[in-house]
Amino acid sequence: MTTLTLRPVQAAVTRGKGAPFVLEQARIRAPQADEVLVRIVASGMCHTDMIVRDQYYPVPLPAVLGHEGSGVIEAIGPLVQNLEVGDHVVMTYGYCGHCLACDSGQAAYCKDFFGRNFSGAGPDGSHALQDEHGVALHDHFFAQSSFATYALGRENNTVRVSKEAPIELLGPLGCGIQTGAGAVINSLKVTPGSAFAAFGGGAVGLSAVLAAQVAGASTIIAVDVVPSRLQLALELGATHVINSRESDPVADIRDITGGGVQFALESTGRPQVLRQAVEALGSRGALGVVGAPPLGTTAEFDVNDLLLGGKVIRGIVEGDSVPKKFIPELVNLYLQGRFAFDKLVKFYDFDQINQAAEDSEKGLTLKPIIRIQK
Numbered sequence: 001m002t003t004l005t006l007r008p009v010q011a012a013v014t015r016g017k018g019a020p021f022v023l024e025q026a027r028i029r030a031p032q033a034d035e036v037l038v039r040i041v042a043s044g045m046c047h048t049d050m051i052v053r054d055q056y057y058p059v060p061l062p063a064v065l066g067h068e069g070s071g072v073i074e075a076i077g078p079l080v081q082n083l084e085v086g087d088h089v090v091m092t093y094g095y096c097g098h099c100l101a102c103d104s105g106q107a108a109y110c111k112d113f114f115g116r117n118f119s120g121a122g123p124d125g126s127h128a129l130q131d132e133h134g135v136a137l138h139d140h141f142f143a144q145s146s147f148a149t150y151a152l153g154r155e156n157n158t159v160r161v162s163k164e165a166p167i168e169l170l171g172p173l174g175c176g177i178q179t180g181a182g183a184v185i186n187s188l189k190v191t192p193g194s195a196f197a198a199f200g201g202g203a204v205g206l207s208a209v210l211a212a213q214v215a216g217a218s219t220i221i222a223v224d225v226v227p228s229r230l231q232l233a234l235e236l237g238a239t240h241v242i243n244s245r246e247s248d249p250v251a252d253i254r255d256i257t258g259g260g261v262q263f264a265l266e267s268t269g270r271p272q273v274l275r276q277a278v279e280a281l282g283s284r285g286a287l288g289v290v291g292a293p294p295l296g297t298t299a300e301f302d303v304n305d306l307l308l309g310g311k312v313i314r315g316i317v318e319g320d321s322v323p324k325k326f327i328p329e330l331v332n333l334y335l336q337g338r339f340a341f342d343k344l345v346k347f348y349d350f351d352q353i354n355q356a357a358e359d360s361e362k363g364l365t366l367k368p369i370i371r372i373q374k
Contacts, residue, residue: 021353178319
């Protein structure tokens with residue numbers, strides 16, 4: 001990187017396993033090729049940020065994390081075709097754009113998904129960020145590293161959105177919200193009049209509750225252990241809630257539905273909850289798994305229950321969404337008053353980023369959004 005092309009930024013840097021985020025002065029290079037430079041207005045904070053900070057996923061440190069950025073395009077590279085300076089955008093996950101999965105519209109299963117999102121560098125191994133001493137910082141986290149006042153993305157993972165919607169609210173649509181909503185709409189394809197259960201009442205699970213209502217499910221069941229989350233689930237459209245500390249969710253779901261749900265989503269990452277979700281399915285029911293436990297985690301279930309019930313279990317990444325299409329659709333649903341994901345969020349200033357992480361881990365806040373700048 002040459003000093004002539006560097007722009008000063010403030011970034012939240014993670015320097016060691018489990019260490020707090022530290023706001024530091026840094027510098028970022030100008031966009032090249034199909035890259036865009038985004039002035040980050042806000043960034044959602046996701047469970048994945050914390051598990052990477054704690055090194056459950058081996059992203060090299062020191063790093064700038066953040067992968068639910070939203071803001072305004074400040075500059076574009078010479079190969080950018082369909083985005084312009086001044087566009088309001090949401091940044092989403094990275095993908096190569098030319099492998100078999102990407103060519104078939106399944107970019108979340110890109111053959112280079114891990115490299116594009118977790119390697120700590122660009123596709124060529126280079127870094128866009130350096131600290132105030134000129135030492136490279138690991139970046140390109142989810143092809144963005146949005147815990148900073150400016151972030152570089154590529155045209156294919158930077159999504160133009162309506163200027164009618166509040167840009168500071170929209171970042172979580174790039175990952176957590178699209179994961180829950182997309183699992184229901186794109187992956188499971190929940191049908192009108194069906195029964196759906198969300199195991200886990202965090203931001204992803206409650207996004208799924210919102211989406212199940214959009215999809216027309218007539219029975220929507222939320223399962224969690226936190227009473228405030230269950231109350232919110234009812235406000236968002238759940239027809240039933242179950243506190244799994246107080247009763248058996250499998251028995252309750254079978255009682256409510258007369259045998260089990262057609263669709264379920266597991267978002268906790270807990271193997272014992274995954275087993276409950278499988279058992280709560282009715283005949284030929286389908287379960288989506290989006291909860292991310294530490295690498296190497298295993299789970300158990302009754303194979304004959306799966307076999308004789310014709311049940312399906314499938315992993316889902318990023319809600320199987322095509323972000324350029326799905327994120328604007330979610331924005332439109334929000335503007336129509338049909339997808340009230342704003343009820344899931346709490347805003348924090350940039351210098352409160354560690355408080356946001358703590359509140360999220362304690363379950364006090366469902367979806368923190370960090371206001372980076374105006």
